[in-house]
Amino acid sequence: MRTSIWMAFVMGGLLLIVGYWSAMGGEEGVSDRLKGNTARSEVIPVANNLYAKECGACHLAYPPGLLPARSWEKLMNGLSDHFGDNAELAPEDLNALTDYLVNNAADRSGEKRATKIVRSLKNDETPVRITEVPYIVHKHHEIPSRLIQGNPQVKSLSRCNACHTRADAGSFNEHDVSIPGYGGWDD
Ligand code: HEC
Ligand code: HEC
Structure with missing residues (x-):
């Protein structure tokens, strides 16, 4: 009797930990697959x-x-x-x-x-504006303005999908970036 209550307690605790870990995005691939997303949507x-x-x-x-x-x-x-x-x-x-x-x-x-x-x-x-979120500003601060404002095919950082080829699929991964008239970006 004692042992089974103890076991139930331990198992419950484990489930809580695993649940919390995956809710926090503990393993990227798993949470993406559960939502039916492709591997690279973030x-x-x-x-x-x-x-x-x-x-x-x-x-x-x-x-x-x-x-x-x-x-x-x-x-x-x-x-x-x-x-x-x-x-x-x-x-x-x-x-x-x-x-x-x-x-x-x-x-x-x-x-x-x-x-x-x-x-x-x-x-x-x-x-x-998403383009005023510090994280987003920081991610783009190395891109010269001639490739954004000065680029007739982009014009503004607000046009995410001009460069992020998979923005429609929720992916902003830097490997999916192609700046019009310039190409990929590796830093
Ligand atoms: C009639 C056209 C129009 C419609 C419809 C529209 N928007 Fe916009 N939206 C704009 C314009 C213009 C801007 C400014 C773009 C710029 O500064 O380059 C903008 C900017 C934005 C931005 C800020 C982008 C940035 O710079 O980070 C967000 C967020 C946004 N819109 C959300 C929405 C949402 C949500 C809806 C639906 C309720 C919507 N928009 C419908 C025209 C529109
Ligand atoms: C002029 C092309 C361009 C536009 C427009 C643009 N981005 Fe980017 N974005 C980039 C480049 C290039 C990088 C990689 C920068 C680096 O790593 O130095 C990047 C990086 C990012 C990252 C980080 C990616 C990573 O793998 O760490 C996010 C998130 C992001 N962009 C979101 C957005 C959103 C949201 C918008 C629209 C509101 C947007 N971007 C508009 C070119 C662009």
């Missing part, structure tokens, strides 16, 4: 048709894991003046898409990239 790719349609009309449908929930809430509260454009939505779409973004935001996902994005921000920082 933020969850967009899998929401309404989002792809409404928020992918003018630019890449940015994966929700690139900003924390508080940023998405702020952005979705200001769609009538969205970086100078009107991107307003019908109320039911606004609610559905805000829920989608918040539930999959960087601070709600255990993925490696998302975790680094969250850690680079102070608690009171709420950027509405």
Whole structure:
């Protein structure tokens, strides 16, 4: 009797540890496979048709894991003046898409990239631009502006998919980068 209670206790503890470890992205491949992602996707790719349609009309449908929930809430509260454009939505779409973004935001996902994005921000920082997140700024600071702003095929760092050939699949791995007119990047 004593032994079986003790065993149950030990097994329960082990399950907790393993669960926590995989939730924290302990083994990259495993958590990706469980989500049905390809080996190289590091933020969850967009899998929401309404989002792809409404928020992918003018630019890449940015994966929700690139900003924390508080940023998405702020952005979705200001769609009538969205970086100078009107991107307003019908109320039911606004609610559905805000829920989608918040539930999959960087601070709600255990993925490696998302975790680094969250850690680079102070608690009171709420950027509405991914390109203002310190982690993202830092990752691009070695790229000369002639390859971004001065490059007619890129124009702005906001156009992730101009260089990240697998951005649609949620991969921002540097090995999948090809800068138009320049090519791959190895540093
Ligand atoms: C009518 C066109 C249009 C639509 C629709 C639209 N956007 Fe944008 N979005 C823009 C423009 C223009 C910018 C600024 C791009 C730039 O500065 O190069 C922008 C920028 C952004 C950025 C910041 C990118 C950066 O610089 O890091 C995010 C995030 C974003 N949009 C999310 C969304 C979401 C979410 C939706 C859907 C609710 C949406 N957008 C719908 C036009 C649009
Ligand atoms: C001008 C081309 C270009 C654009 C536009 C661009 N990137 Fe990058 N990105 C790069 C290059 C090149 C690297 C590798 C930099 C290095 O390692 O020094 C990189 C690295 C990264 C990394 C780190 C990759 C790794 O393996 O460590 C992330 C994450 C990333 N970019 C996300 C984004 C997002 C999100 C956007 C859009 C908001 C974006 N990038 C726009 C060229 C670009």
